[in-house]
Amino acid sequence: MxxxxxxxxxxxxxxACGNEEAPSSEGNAVKKPKxxxxxxxxxxxxxxxxxxxxxxxxxxxxxxxxxxxxxxxxxxxxxxxxxxxxxxxxxxxxxxxxxxxxxxxxxxxxxxxxxQHNTSGFASPKDKNITSPADYEGKTYGGWGAPVEEAVISSIMSKEDADVNQVEFINMGNTDFFTAVERDVDFAWIYYGWTGIEAELREQELNMQYLTDYSEKLDYYxxxxxxxxxxxxxxxxxxxxxxxxxxxxxxxxxxxxxxxxxxxxxxxxxxxxxxxxxxxxxxxxxxxxxxxxxxxxxxxxxxxxxxxxxxxxxxxxxxxxxxxxxxxxxxxx
Structure with a gap:
């Protein structure tokens, strides 16, 4: 209803908005919706x-x-x-x-x-050997400084009895993922549909931990x-x-x-x-x-x-x- x-x-x-007049091919006025x-x-x-x-x-x-x-x-x-x-x-x-x-x-x-489903997760070059959230210990995460980042990382690390306090957090600013992981970052939060696909085109293999693999509550829109x-x-x-x-x-x-x-x-x-x-x-x-x-x-x-x-x-x-x-x-x- x-x-x-x-x-x-x-x-x-x-x-109610009325119509605008527009000339037709025969020269007659044709009403065009506003x-x-x-x-x-x-x-x-x-x-x-x-x-x-x-x-x-x-x-x-x-x-x-x-x-x-x-x-x-x-x-x-x-x-x-x-x-x-x-x-x-x-x-x-x-x-x-x-x-x-x-x-x-x-x-x-x-x-x-x-x-429909969250396609994001934490990515790292394959040679960093980060294959699960437990491997974040002793590594450097590059992000944008939002509280949700540490909360998400802590949440999925805790499922493997790992300690988020063993992760170093730095702000990447406007630095792109590929530059950051070559310089001073081990892993970062990406959308695979863009940055992950770009890695494929660069022939750079990534390890990826999708959020949806660790909690259905992180499968948000x-x-x-x-x-x-x-x-x-x-x-x-x-x-x-x-x-x-x-x-x-x-x-x-x-x-x-x-x-x-x-x-x-x-x-x-x-x-x-x-x-x-x-x-x-x-x-x-x-x-x-x-x-x-x-x-x-x-x-x-x-x-x-x-x-x-x-x-x-x-x-x-x-x-x-x-x-x-x-x-x-x-x-x-």
């Missing part, structure tokens, strides 16, 4: 996590949904802050960041999981699409239109990885084309994976990870899971 309301509401809004302008802020520089969004733009799916979407880089403010403040309508984030935001009463909401509570309350038709078009974009990328990769490369020419194509081939099957549809989120995943964060002193209070995410704006199957 709610979805029917959103669909009818969208029809009324688009009709596009609603919205902004989408990425979480990082463009990569294959974002392919479906660029496909939706290139293939005209956003336009068909009545939207003109401007894709922006996050800048210093970050996507979460821009979305929460209403300076951006939609954003790309991750479950861990949104969970921290929600318990601080920051009004952002996850409206879709871009990738990263990345996700977000909006703010005001958009949901005041502009539900816009949110539904955005998710309808985004879904089409990711479904296309699932079924057409090579063409989708070319669309991303054309949109962002500075990207390494070989890496984009290889990454896309690896990642496309993982967008939806075993979910009933692309973008679907499960309450248990949100509950598991928020409980893990609370138990590891990363949250001041428990997360209200029902307010943190919604599947309401996904297209009906």
């Amino acid at each position: 709610k979805k029917l309301f959103f669909s009818l509401f969208a029809l009324v809004v688009l009709t 596009q609603e302008e919205v902004t989408l802020v990425l979480d990082w520089t463009p990569n294959t996590n974002h392919t479906g969004l660029y496909v939706a733009q290139d293939k005209g799916y956003f336009e068909e949904a009545g939207l003109h979407v401007e894709i922006q880089l996050p800048g210093e403010a970050g996507a979460d802050q821009l979305v929460a403040s209403g300076k951006a309508d939609f954003g790309v984030s991750a479950q861990e960041a949104l969970t921290e935001a929600r318990v601080q009463d920051i009004p952002i909401v996850s409206i879709g999981a871009i990738i 990263t990345p996700i699409l977000t909006t703010n509570e005001t958009m949901i309350e005041e502009n539900p038709a816009t949110v539904e239109a955005f998710m309808r078009a985004s879904t089409k974009g990711y479904e296309y990328a699932i079924n057409n990885p090579e063409d989708a990769a070319n669309i991303l490369i054309e949109a962002v020419p500075d990207l390494d084309a070989e890496l984009v194509k290889a990454s896309q081939e690896w990642l496309s099957p993982k967008y939806q994976d075993d979910a009933e549809q692309w973008g679907h989120q499960d309450a248990q995943v949100w509950k598991n990870y928020s409980e893990w964060m609370f138990d590891n002193n990363l949250l001041d209070k428990q997360l209200n899971v029902e307010e943190a995410y919604t599947n309401e704006f996904l297209p009906e199957q």
Whole structure:
């Protein structure tokens, strides 16, 4: 019933907005629907996590949904802050960041999981001989200085009776993984779909400990699409239109990885084309994976990870899971 309301509401809004006149080939005026302008802020520089969004733009799916979407880089403010403040309508984030935001009463909401399972983990060059979390003892970890890093490493090391206090933590800053592990770092946290694939192209063998191999509570959604509570309350038709078009974009990328990769490369020419194509081939099957549809989120995943964060002193209070995410704006199957 709610979805029917959103669909009818969208029809009324688009009709009320009026039409623009455009000349036809015969010289007669043809009515062109007016596009609603919205902004989408990425979480990082463009990569294959974002392919479906660029496909939706290139293939005209956003336009068909009545939207003109401007894709922006996050800048210093970050996507979460821009979305929460209403300076951006939609954003790309991750479950861990949104969970921290929600318990601080920051009004952002996850409206879709871009990738169904966590593909991240701790990587190291094979010659470092790090084959399990127990081997982190006496090694140097390179990260970005967030409390969650030590908590995750401690959590998986404790399963092997290893001591996180025996790990040296340093901040890598903007240093890339490959430079860091050649210089002063033994292992780091990566997304295999990008950095791991780049290692394959470099013919550099990695040892990898995926988080999901050590705890189901660490199988959280990263990345996700977000909006703010005001958009949901005041502009539900816009949110539904955005998710309808985004879904089409990711479904296309699932079924057409090579063409989708070319669309991303054309949109962002500075990207390494070989890496984009290889990454896309690896990642496309993982967008939806075993979910009933692309973008679907499960309450248990949100509950598991928020409980893990609370138990590891990363949250001041428990997360209200029902307010943190919604599947309401996904297209009906």
